[in-house]
Amino acid sequence: MPELPEAENIVRGLREKLTGRRIVDVVVYSPRLRTSLEPLVSAGLVGLSFTDVRRRGRYAIGVLSDGRGLLMHFGMSGVVRVEGSDIPKRKHEHVFIYLDDGNIFRFEDTRRFGMLECHPLNRQGYPACLDSLGPEPLSDAFTAQYLFQQAQKHRGPVKVFLMDNSVVTGVGNIYATEVLFMAGVAPTRPACELTRPESRKIVSAIKETLLRAIDAGGTTISDFLNVDGSRGQFVQQLLIYGKEGASCPRCGGTLSALKLGGRTSCYCPKCQK
DNA sequence: CGGTGGACCTGCTGGC
DNA sequence: TGCCAGCAGGTCCACC
Numbered sequence: 001m002p003e004l005p006e007a008e009n010i011v012r013g014l015r016e017k018l019t020g021r022r023i024v025d026v027v028v029y030s031p032r033l034r035t036s037l038e039p040l041v042s043a044g045l046v047g048l049s050f051t052d053v054r055r056r057g058r059y060a061i062g063v064l065s066d067g068r069g070l071l072m073h074f075g076m077s078g079v080v081r082v083e084g085s086d087i088p089k090r091k092h093e094h095v096f097i098y099l100d101d102g103n104i105f106r107f108e109d110t111r112r113f114g115m116l117e118c119h120p121l122n123r124q125g126y127p128a129c130l131d132s133l134g135p136e137p138l139s140d141a142f143t144a145q146y147l148f149q150q151a152q153k154h155r156g157p158v159k160v161f162l163m164d165n166s167v168v169t170g171v172g173n174i175y176a177t178e179v180l181f182m183a184g185v186a187p188t189r190p191a192c193e194l195t196r197p198e199s200r201k202i203v204s205a206i207k208e209t210l211l212r213a214i215d216a217g218g219t220t221i222s223d224f225l226n227v228d229g230s231r232g233q234f235v236q237q238l239l240i241y242g243k244e245g246a247s248c249p250r251c252g253g254t255l256s257a258l259k260l261g262g263r264t265s266c267y268c269p270k271c272q273k
Numbered sequence: 274c275g276g277t278g279g280a281c282c283t284g285c286t287g288g289c
Numbered sequence: 290t291g292c293c294a295g296c297a298g299g300t301c302c303a304c305c
Contacts, residue, residue, distance in 0.1 A: 002298060002299090003298055003299090006298070032282095034281080034299090034300075034301090058298090058299080073299085073300085074298085074299090075282095075298090075299060075300085076282090076297065076298060076299055077282090077283080077284090077297085077298085092283085109282095110282080110283055110284070111281090111282045111283050111284085111297085111299095112281080112282050112283075113281070113282070113299060113300075114299090153275085154275075154276090155275075155276080156275075156276055156277085160276085160277095163299090165299095165300085172298055172299070173297095173298060173299085174298055175298090218298090219298070220298090221297075221298065222284095222285085222297075222298095223297085223298080224298065232298095241298095261276090261277080261278090262277085262278070262279080263297095263299095264296080264297090275305105276304105276305085277303105277304085277305085278302105278303095278304090279301105279302090279303090279304105280300105280301085280302085280303100281299105281300090281301090283297105284296105284297095285295105285296085285297090286294105286295090286296085286297105287293105287294095287295090287296105288292105288293095288294090288295105289291105289292090289293090289294105
């Protein structure tokens with residue numbers, strides 16, 4: 001589910017609702033996620049407060065008053081809510097963290113690909129396990145020059161390359177699909193054959209698309225919800241994602257799809273070379 | 274090391 | 290109507 005824009009909206013929602021709140025209880029209902037939730041129960045969270053919530057790639061980090069952080073990943077179907085105890089537990093809500101204002105932080109994840117773990121934070125304020133992530137796509141470190149140089153090292157399809165978190169973090173199937181269409185580059189092109197002008201187009205398309213998607217509250221295809229329960233409105237601005245068989249918004253030809261790296265990749269055979 | 278393909282998990286959709 | 294194959298915003302691991 002969440003790529004970077006969805007994670008950013010979740011973080012903004014959580015920052016508002018969690019910052020300053022003290023944890024009064026932790027209840028795990030079903031521990032089996034990508035990693036076990038069991039350690040959370042004995043992690044000594046009760047009595048700690050959230051001092052901030054931040055994002056790195058697709059991860060959210062609830063910063064705790066003892067210097068540790070609650071690391072969250074939302075997998076494909078993760079949804080977090082902060083709401084009162086009057087609302088009954090949903091089927092796939094796996095952990096409740098009770099707060100001192102009477103609300104409950106709830107982690108729901110139908111497909112169980114998400115994770116929630118407690119880790120010490122380094123000087124920069126992130127858990128060490130995120131060190132291998134590539135640069136933030138919206139940071140100044142993510143430039144056309146950087147992408148071009150990285151691309152030289154990869155012979156695989158450019159779409160798979162863009163979705164590699166160690167190259168740039170947070171670009172998933174939806175946004176990689178959109179960006180390559182905007183840049184006019186076929187998803188199958190070997191990354192190492194990208195030209196400098198194409199790298200420039202791709203980098204600016206990534207920045208522009210992610211910023212617009214953040215502003216729209218992310219993209220909800222089916223599952224994704226923001227912390228306040230709202231759906232992401234960027235679906236309405238999607239150019240080609242999920243539209244194979246429809247006509248290309250640029251040339252009117254028919255959009256096709258193929259599998260790359262196990263993921264469906266929609267593209268326009270006429271506009272994307 | 275880079276690239277590929279399958280595994281993980283649940284629910285929904287579309288075709289027969 | 291019912292069943293089954295295939296698919297879904299991601300990541301990890303084993304294998305060439």
